[in-house]
Each structure stands twice: as structure tokens, then as C-alpha cells.
Amino acid sequence: MNDVTVVGAGPTGLMVAGELALAGVDVAVLERRPTPDLLGTRARGFHARTIEIFDQRGIADRFLAEGRAIRGMSFAGTALEVDLLPSRHPYTLGLSQSEIERILRGWVEELGVPIHCGLEVTGFGEDDAGIEVHLAGGDRRRTAYLVGADGGRSVIRRAADIEFVGTDASRSHLIAEVEVTEEVPTGIRQDDVGIHGINVMEDGQTVGIVVTEQQVGSAADPTLTDLSAALTAVYGTDFGIHAPSWISRFTDATRQAAAYRRGRVLLAGDAAHTHPPTGGQGIGLGVQDAVNLGWKLAQVVQGVSPEALLDTYHAERHPATARVLTNVMAQALLQRGDARTLAIRDTFAEILGFEGPRAHLAGLLSGLDVAYDLGAGHPLLGRRMPDLDLTTAHGRRRVFELLHEARPVLLNLGEPGSIDISPWAARVRVVDAEVVDAEVVDVGQAGAWVLPVVGSVPAPAAVLIRPDGHVAWVGDGTPAGLSDALTTWFGPPVTNGAA
Numbered sequence: 001m002n003d004v005t006v007v008g009a010g011p012t013g014l015m016v017a018g019e020l021a022l023a024g025v026d027v028a029v030l031e032r033r034p035t036p037d038l039l040g041t042r043a044r045g046f047h048a049r050t051i052e053i054f055d056q057r058g059i060a061d062r063f064l065a066e067g068r069a070i071r072g073m074s075f076a077g078t079a080l081e082v083d084l085l086p087s088r089h090p091y092t093l094g095l096s097q098s099e100i101e102r103i104l105r106g107w108v109e110e111l112g113v114p115i116h117c118g119l120e121v122t123g124f125g126e127d128d129a130g131i132e133v134h135l136a137g138g139d140r141r142r143t144a145y146l147v148g149a150d151g152g153r154s155v156i157r158r159a160a161d162i163e164f165v166g167t168d169a170s171r172s173h174l175i176a177e178v179e180v181t182e183e184v185p186t187g188i189r190q191d192d193v194g195i196h197g198i199n200v201m202e203d204g205q206t207v208g209i210v211v212t213e214q215q216v217g218s219a220a221d222p223t224l225t226d227l228s229a230a231l232t233a234v235y236g237t238d239f240g241i242h243a244p245s246w247i248s249r250f251t252d253a254t255r256q257a258a259a260y261r262r263g264r265v266l267l268a269g270d271a272a273h274t275h276p277p278t279g280g281q282g283i284g285l286g287v288q289d290a291v292n293l294g295w296k297l298a299q300v301v302q303g304v305s306p307e308a309l310l311d312t313y314h315a316e317r318h319p320a321t322a323r324v325l326t327n328v329m330a331q332a333l334l335q336r337g338d339a340r341t342l343a344i345r346d347t348f349a350e351i352l353g354f355e356g357p358r359a360h361l362a363g364l365l366s367g368l369d370v371a372y373d374l375g376a377g378h379p380l381l382g383r384r385m386p387d388l389d390l391t392t393a394h395g396r397r398r399v400f401e402l403l404h405e406a407r408p409v410l411l412n413l414g415e416p417g418s419i420d421i422s423p424w425a426a427r428v429r430v431v432d433a434e435v436v437d438a439e440v441v442d443v444g445q446a447g448a449w450v451l452p453v454v455g456s457v458p459a460p461a462a463v464l465i466r467p468d469g470h471v472a473w474v475g476d477g478t479p480a481g482l483s484d485a486l487t488t489w490f491g492p493p494v495t496n497g498a499a
Contacts, residue, residue: 002028003301005133005143007121007156009036011097012269012286013149014104014115018057019294019467021111022406025301029108030133030141032150034118036105044094044277045070048082049367050284051089052387053291056469058404060089062103067095073365075279076334076345078352080362087368088387092280100283121150123159124265131264145264145297149286152255154271160262166255166274167329172217173276174227175210176247177201181240189234190337196234206245213249222249252276252332254325260314268293273321278331281324284367288468292317295406295467304427304491316372327364370470378460378474385411385465390433399465402431406467408490414461414477423493424486428464435459464489 004020006013009031020027045067054060069091073080082090105115120136124146133141148156157164171194184207188197194212201208211230227247228238256273260266269286293313299305334345351357363369374382387400390411402409408428412419416432462475464485473485487493 001130001142001144002026003143004028004145004147004297005030005131005141006147006149007133008149008151008269008271009033009101009105009115009117010149010151010269010286011100011104011283012271012290013147014101014108015287015290016147016149016268016294017113017115018104018108018111019290019406020298020301021108021113022057023295023298023302025298027113028143029113029115030119030121030135031115031117032120036101036115036117044096045092045280046095046100046283046287047073047092047280047366048085048087048089049370049384050287051093052087052368052384052400053287053469055089055387056291056400056403057107057406058401059103059107062107063093063095063100066099066103067093070094073362075331075352075361075365076348078349078358080352080358080365082362082366084359085362085366085368086386087366097283121155123155126263126265144301145266147293147297148265148267148271149269149290150271152270152274154267156265157257157267157271160265160267162262162267163258164255165258166325167253169216169251169253171332172213172215172249172251173210174213174217174222174230174247174249175208176227176241177206177208177245178224178227178241178247179205179243180207181242182237184239185235190335191234192336192338193234194337195335207239209241216251217249222247250276252329254329256318256322256325260318261310266293266297266310266313272317273325275325275328276332278335279328279365281328281365281367285321285324288320288367288370289317291406291468295408299491305489309489320370320372324364327361372470374472378476380460380463380471380474383471384469385463385471389436390431391436392431392433396436397431397433400469402429403465403467403469408467408472409465411463411465412461413459413463414475419462419475419479419482421482421486423495424490426494427490428486 003026006017006029009029013029017027017029051060054063071082071091073082121133122136123134125132130142130144131146133143148154150156184198186199196211199208211234213230214233224244228241231238254275257267260272268289296309296313300307300309334341372382385399387398390397410421410428410430412432421428460474461477463471464473466472466489472489473482
């Protein structure tokens with residue numbers, strides 16, 4: 001019996017498995033596809049915070065070596081200045097989902113996680129001792145916990161009877177890569193129906209297409225005939241499309257699971273929330289789910305923390321994702337080309353002529369401004385910890401390098417050796433350090449950058465960083481509240497050397 005079984009070997013499922021493996025949890029991944037190359041969705045990259053998360057695990061370079069940095073981001077057609085984002089990675093990384101999955105799969109396999117392809121999960125049964133996963137063909141597998149990362153039509157979510165709340169589709173779009181026999185007009189066009197675009201791929205023969213259908217398409221997999229009809233309705237011809245590499249349909253339906261946890265079952269990624277791909281948020285939201293859930297589930301499995309810790313997964317990720325979904329719905333709506341929508345776009349463009357609104361949206365779209373509600377305190381509390389350059393007893397280090405093992409870190413920026421957390425020493429790494437050349441920026445815009453002084457707020461003397469990179473406690477020179485924070489997030493104290 002595995003400690004945890006993850007259903008779905010997409011980016012979210014692979015990231016959850018990697019996080020659990022780093023914590024020493026026995027985890028296995030079940031994937032319905034017979035081979036990992038048969039993708040059902042076609043993401044095209046991710047934004048700054050997702051790159052930072054990969055950097056926290058020491059694998060960002062694998063993606064950067066194969067992706068393309070795109071130093072541009074927009075909302076409703078208005079450009080946002082990504083170069084001003086407070087990150088070492090102020091850009092979007094263009095990379096196909098197949099490549100993203102391949103890189104993550106390689107990392108997970110290095111960590112020793114088995115990925116079983118061709119196994120279709122049909123449901124599960126739960127008892128006090130664990131979960132019995134039901135497979136097509138009648139086989140069964142036992143596991144202590146089950147993570148559903150199996151997409152928008154999640155079998156796990158349905159079997160857990162978790163409501164999927166949101167809006168139905170009002171439009172559908174086809175995306176595809178095909179060959180053509182006629183010359184195609186490249187670029188984007190908009191009309192009363194929606195947005196359409198064609199671009200020629202690097203091989204010079206294949207074209208990438210996105211086209212809004214005249215009516216909402218069916219739930220069935222789209223065909224070349226469907227694509228031909230949609231293109232003809234917009235362009236008057238289908239350009240002689242043939243030899244499709246793939247064709248997919250997405251809609252503007254937006255839904256979110258009412259609960260991310262039910263007993264021993266947890267949801268992540270598209271199984272927990274679906275939305276149109278406008279703004280490129282999908283993979284980033286799933287990866288953030290994974291790193292928020294992984295270490296918490298590991299501690300519960302290992303008996304370090306009570307099961308109540310798993311409730312903080314929903315409490316933190318549900319509202320953070322709901323905020324993004326609202327923004328994505330607004331962006332999708334503004335893709336229409338009718339006069340009323342254009343009037344709204346023009347109004348947004350006028351508002352986004354000001355730096356404050358542009359910075360606000362850049363922080364939201366990049367994922368850098370996520371702030372979990374951990375109570376009142378220093379502006380850093382609940383936010384991501386910036387990747388500062390540090391001087392330590394072991395030389396120059398970056399903050400993200402300290403998180404490669406997915407362990408919590410108490411970063412002591414005050415007097416070396418001044419903080420004693422002996423009862424948690426087996427769980428939390430203490431690093432005495434000094435900040436090198438920190439830059440002064442506003443904490444409130446697109447995340448925070450630690451500095452000698454943050455506006456009128458003194459820089460912290462110590463910071464407790466969770467494995468997901470978010471700040472759990474900030475100290476001002478005294479340990480007030482530190483024991484409570486350590487207990488809340490990393491279990492009760494021990495005095496006998498036990499973990």
C-alpha cells in the first residue's frame with residue numbers, strides 16, 4: 001500500500017509527486033494515457049511565480065534551457081511592464097505542455113517515483129484505514145491518501161461527490177496544429193463572436209490555429225470537420241487543412257470545487273478548478289496547488305502534524321485561485337469584438353495608463369502577489385519569500401537554494417546563533433545569514449522584496465519560510481510567536497530527538 005496515490009500525470013500531478021518524494025513519502029502516480037505523450041490539453045507556458053517555484057526546487061534551469069523568455073504580458077490588449085516585476089524571472093516562459101511534462105517527469109523519476117501509464121481509475125472506496133482505488137478491469141490498489149489531479153472531468157472529484165460550482169460555457173474555441181494547402185493570414189482578429197488567430201510554426205509547414213466557434217461545441221472530442229466549419233465561418237475557407245497533429249476544444253466555462261479536501265481525498269489543478277486559458281494561468285495555478293499541498297500532506301502522513309493541517313490547503317488555495325478565476329473570466333469576456341466590449345476595453349486601457357493598476361494586474365497575472373491570510377503582522381507574512389542574495393557560514397547563497405530539499409527554513413538575519421529552536425531542529429533548518437545588496441521596493445506591488453527598510457517598516461530580524469516559499473512568521477529581534485508558528489505549521493515540539 002502506498003502512502004499516497006496521485007491520479008493524473010500532468011504538470012500538477014507530477015509536481016505533487018515530486019514534493020511528496022522530496023519529503024520521503026512513498027508515492028505512486030496513476031495515468032490513464034497509455035503513453036505520456038498523448039496530451040488532452042495544450043498549455044503554452046507559465047509566468048514568473050511558477051518559474052520561481054521550479055527555482056526553489058533547483059530545476060528551473062531545465063525549463064529555461066528549452067523554453068523561450070517572453071518579456072511581455074497584457075490585459076485586455078494593454079501591455080503590462082513585466083521587466084519591473086520584483087523577481088529574478090520577470091518574464092513568461094514559452095514552452096509547450098508536452099515539454100513541461102517531459103521535464104517534470106524526468107525530475108520525478110530521478111526521485112524514484114513510479115509512474116504507471118495505461119491505468120484508468122474508475123472510482124474509489126474509503127474506510128478508516130485508507131482508500132481502495134478502483135481501476136478499469138476490476139483491479140484494486142490500496143493507499144492511505146488519494147490526490148485527484150485528473151483534470152476538469154475529474155473522476156476523483158465526482159466519486160468524492162464534491163460540487164463543482166461556477167458558470168456554464170457561453171462560447172467554445174478550437175485550437176489545433178495542422179498542415180494547410182493555401183496561404184494563411186497570420187495574426188489575431190476579433191469579431192462579435194470572439195477571437196481568432198493563425199500563426200505559422202517554426203517548421204514552416206504547420207500552422208497553429210485558435211478559432212471561436214459560432215455555437216458552443218459539444219463535449220465530444222473535436223474533429224477536423226469541426227475545425228473546417230469554424231474556419232470557414234470566419235475566413236470563408238478552411239485553407240485546405242489536413243494532417244492535424246492535434247485538435248482540442250476549450251470553453252469559457254469557469255468552475256471551482258466547493259471543497260479541495262474530503263477525508264483522505266484531495267483535489268489539485270484542473271480537478272479543483274477549470275477556466276479558459278486566457279492569460280496562461282492554468283499550469284501556474286496547478287503548480288501552486290502542488291507545492292502548497294505536498295509538504296502538508298507529507299507531514300500528516302508521517303505523523304508530524306495532525307490532519308487539521310490539510311484543511312489549510314483549501315483555506316489558502318481556494319480564495320487565491322478564486323481571485324484568479326474572476327480575473328480570467330473578465331479577460332475572456334473582453335475578447336469579444338462587439339461595440340459594447342470594445343467600449344469596456346477602451347475604458348480598461350485608459351485606467352491601465354496609470355502605473356498602479358498596471359502593477360496590480362502584473363502581480364496578479366504573474367502569480368507573484370499571492371498572499372495567504374496568516375493574520376496581522378509584518379507585510380511579508382503570508383507572502384512569498386523573495387530570492388535574496390545571502391552571505392552565510394557556507395558562503396554566498398540565494399534564498400531559493402535553501403529550499404531545494406522542500407524543507408522549512410528559519411532564516412536568521414540577526415545575531416548568529418541568537419535563535420534556539422531545538423525542539424524542532426530535526427524538522428526546520430536554521431540558517432544564519434546577512435542580506436547582500438537588497439533593493440528597496442514597495443511590499444504592496446506584485447509581491448515583496450526584502451530590504452534594509454521596507455518603506456517605514458523595519459526589515460525583519462528573522463523569517464520562518466515554509467517549504468512552499470511562503471513566510472509563516474516574521475521576527476523583529478524577539479522570538480515572540482515563533483513557537484506558535486512552528487507548532488502550527490511543523491508540528492508540536494519534541495525533546496527526545498524524535499522527528
